[in-house]
Amino acid sequence: MPLLEINDLQTHFRTPDGVNRAVDGVSFQMGEGETLAVVGESGCGKSVTANSILRLIPEPPGKIAGSIRFRGVDLLKLSDKEMRRVRGNDISMIFQEPMTSLNPVLTVGRQLGETLRLHQRVSRREADARAVEMLRLVGIPEAKRRLGEYPHQLSGGMRQRVMIAIALSCRPKLLIADEPTTALDVTIQAQILDLMKDLKAKVGAAIILITHDLGIVAEVAERVMVMYAGRKVEEAPVEKLFRTPRHPYTQGLFGAVPKLGSSLAGNLTKLAEIPGVVPSLKQRICGCVFATRCASATDLCRQSAPALELKAPGHLAACHFAPKEALAA
Amino acid sequence: MLAHIFRRIVATIPVMAIVALFVFSLLYIAPGDPAAVIAGEQASPEDVEKIRKGLGLDRPFVSRFGEWSWHILQADLGTSMFTGLPVTQLIVQRLEPTLSLMVVTLILSITIAVPMGVIAAWKAGTWVDRGLMAFAVLGFSVPVFVVGYVLAYVFALELDWFPVQGYTPLSAGFWPWLENLVLPAIALGCVYIALIARITRASMLEVLQQDYIRTARSKGMGQSGILFVHALKNAAVPIVTVIGIGVALLIGGAVVTESVFAIPGLGRLTIDAIVRRDYPVIQGIVLLFSLVYVLVNLAVDVIYTLLDPRIRY
Numbered sequence: 090m091p092l093l094e095i096n097d098l099q100t101h102f103r104t105p106d107g108v109n110r111a112v113d114g115v116s117f118q119m120g121e122g123e124t125l126a127v128v129g130e131s132g133c134g135k136s137v138t139a140n141s142i143l144r145l146i147p148e149p150p151g152k153i154a155g156s157i158r159f160r161g162v163d164l165l166k167l168s169d170k171e172m173r174r175v176r177g178n179d180i181s182m183i184f185q186e187p188m189t190s191l192n193p194v195l196t197v198g199r200q201l202g203e204t205l206r207l208h209q210r211v212s213r214r215e216a217d218a219r220a221v222e223m224l225r226l227v228g229i230p231e232a233k234r235r236l237g238e239y240p241h242q243l244s245g246g247m248r249q250r251v252m253i254a255i256a257l258s259c260r261p262k263l264l265i266a267d268e269p270t271t272a273l274d275v276t277i278q279a280q281i282l283d284l285m286k287d288l289k290a291k292v293g294a295a296i297i298l299i300t301h302d303l304g305i306v307a308e309v310a311e312r313v314m315v316m317y318a319g320r321k322v323e324e325a326p327v328e329k330l331f332r333t334p335r336h337p338y339t340q341g342l343f344g345a346v347p348k349l350g351s352s353l354a355g356n357l358t359k360l361a362e363i364p365g366v367v368p369s370l371k372q373r374i375c376g377c378v379f380a381t382r383c384a385s386a387t388d389l390c391r392q393s394a395p396a397l398e399l400k401a402p403g404h405l406a407a408c409h410f411a412p413k414e415a416l417a418a
Numbered sequence: 419m420l421a422h423i424f425r426r427i428v429a430t431i432p433v434m435a436i437v438a439l440f441v442f443s444l445l446y447i448a449p450g451d452p453a454a455v456i457a458g459e460q461a462s463p464e465d466v467e468k469i470r471k472g473l474g475l476d477r478p479f480v481s482r483f484g485e486w487s488w489h490i491l492q493a494d495l496g497t498s499m500f501t502g503l504p505v506t507q508l509i510v511q512r513l514e515p516t517l518s519l520m521v522v523t524l525i526l527s528i529t530i531a532v533p534m535g536v537i538a539a540w541k542a543g544t545w546v547d548r549g550l551m552a553f554a555v556l557g558f559s560v561p562v563f564v565v566g567y568v569l570a571y572v573f574a575l576e577l578d579w580f581p582v583q584g585y586t587p588l589s590a591g592f593w594p595w596l597e598n599l600v601l602p603a604i605a606l607g608c609v610y611i612a613l614i615a616r617i618t619r620a621s622m623l624e625v626l627q628q629d630y631i632r633t634a635r636s637k638g639m640g641q642s643g644i645l646f647v648h649a650l651k652n653a654a655v656p657i658v659t660v661i662g663i664g665v666a667l668l669i670g671g672a673v674v675t676e677s678v679f680a681i682p683g684l685g686r687l688t689i690d691a692i693v694r695r696d697y698p699v700i701q702g703i704v705l706l707f708s709l710v711y712v713l714v715n716l717a718v719d720v721i722y723t724l725l726d727p728r729i730r731y
Binding site: 145175178181184186191192194195203237241251252255 | 632635637648689726728
């Protein structure tokens with residue numbers, strides 16, 4: 090049984106001027122201990138997908154449909170109370186903004202111990218001891234003193250470490266990291282990523298890593314899912330995706346990554362940008378969602394939506410023209 | 419922390435000094451001659467002049483202010499022109515009912531208004547929210563004396579749940595004391611409840627949008643824990659502020675409420691003193707109310723630092 094199996098996930102938001110289909114029919118699976126990266130531009134539905142898994146979407150105006158099976162149980166069918174037992178315990182989450190994700194008026198120790206006390210029968214003293222242990226694990230010096238400190242007394246990197254400690258304190262099976270390093274300095278980013286890799290080995294949690302930084306993807310992910318306009322457009326093991334991206338959107342993303350030192354080497358080529366913007370998700374899109382921005386779009390693309398197809402072993406892409414490898418029979 | 423509290427206490431001294439100067443000047447600013455009032459309508463100008471001298475009203479402002487201040491520091495607020503009794507004694511006699519009314523109103527209002535605002539914010543946009551806020555608007559717009567008479571009519575005369583009016587001292591027992599204060603406290607608290615509930619709702623609405631609320635939810639925290647622990651503590655600074663400011667409302671409202679419910683408190687004393695132009699009594703009461711207000715705001719300042727660790731002066 091896969092750890093997580095999502096089928097035809099649809100997260101829609103009712104707005105005054107129509108329904109916003111933020112996530113529109115996304116399906117994927119994850120095994121135990123696997124690391125899946127979800128990439129795409131801003132507004133392509135990555136975060137909404139992540140928040141939908143933990144049902145953190147406010148309903149209404151949001152509405153989640155489809156199925157999210159976690160170890161065989163459909164999370165969308167659980168009561169609020171049952172769902173609370175999953176959050177922070179079986180599945181936990183780290184967010185993009187370490188500056189604002191911690192409660193400014195509660196101590197670090199309180200916020201860390203709270204998760205333990207919500208899900209496990211531990212006394213306050215035990216919770217404190219475990220909190221110190223977790224802070225040490227995420228590499229925070231003077232852990233004991235930090236328990237009594239408030240978030241504003243910590244740096245951004247430290248706060249994200251605290252967030253990780255909170256997320257991992259109940260040893261979840263799945264950790265969802267929504268752009269965990271975007272708001273941090275580059276050097277701190279590397280530290281946090283190393284920490285996540287290290288802890289993954291220790292705790293054994295599967296990770297969904299949401300990012301728009303392809304460098305991070307190459308570094309930590311095993312499999313990559315590319316999202317565009319609320320849909321999955323490509324999915325492949327990381328080496329395959331980096332070697333032969335098959336969807337024009339994925340190719341566009343790679344083209345838009347600056348190469349370190351390229352301008353110094355006299356190579357003054359412009360970064361290849363993807364023209365245009367993500368289409369409005371409030372109208373039904375017929376044809377390929379990427380057709381309006383795709384250089385090689387034809388009438389076929391504009392009229393019929395390409396299905397996700399196996400283009401090579403383990404490599405899915407939704408494009409009429411993506412080259413197909415001869416699949417071993 | 420302690421140093422901060424000490425500094426704040428010291429800072430109230432010049433505030434009170436300015437208040438004292440203002441209160442003292444009232445005698446000069448206000449129209450009417452107290453000596454003439456005491457002398458009565460049939461007095462000759464010589465009699466009035468004699469009384470004026472006797473009161474020391476003919477001496478220069480500064481020397482009289484100095485003497486007056488010195489006496490105040492010794493808790494001597496002077497002598498009532500009308501009854502001839504020391505003002506301090508008059509005030510102390512009337513202090514308990516008013517203080518009781520204000521404390522009960524304060525506690526009652528906060529315990530009703532804060533949960534009301536929190537629930538309205540949680541259920542924002544639903545009929546629960548609209549109902550609670552409509553109630554708040556009502557509480558804001560109906561005057562104290564109307565609410566007072568309606569409450570007395572329904573709950574005292576018709577239902578006979580509470581006494582119609584009067585006051586029982588605390589020394590006669592807690593329940594008899596409280597019984598007499600419930601209706602006046604609700605009447606007086608209406609505006610206050612409406613004010614606190616609206617501010618609580620607005621402040622909570624903003625806090626509930628914050629990232630750390632989503633974090634709390636992602637940990638598996640229940641709705642009440644999110645609302646009353648994670649959100650309310652963050653939303654508390656404006657709420658505490660308005661509670662402090664609202665004490666002024668209570669002081670003004672207490673005067674009216676006391677006459678509606680025939681409570682022998684400072685409100686009645688104030689009205690009587692104003693009607694009789696009994697300046698020493700008026701000065702004493704204004705000074706006392708100012709002191710209460712200054713102390714409440716001092717408490718508010720101290721509570722800020724307890725609520726939000728980022729506030730340091």
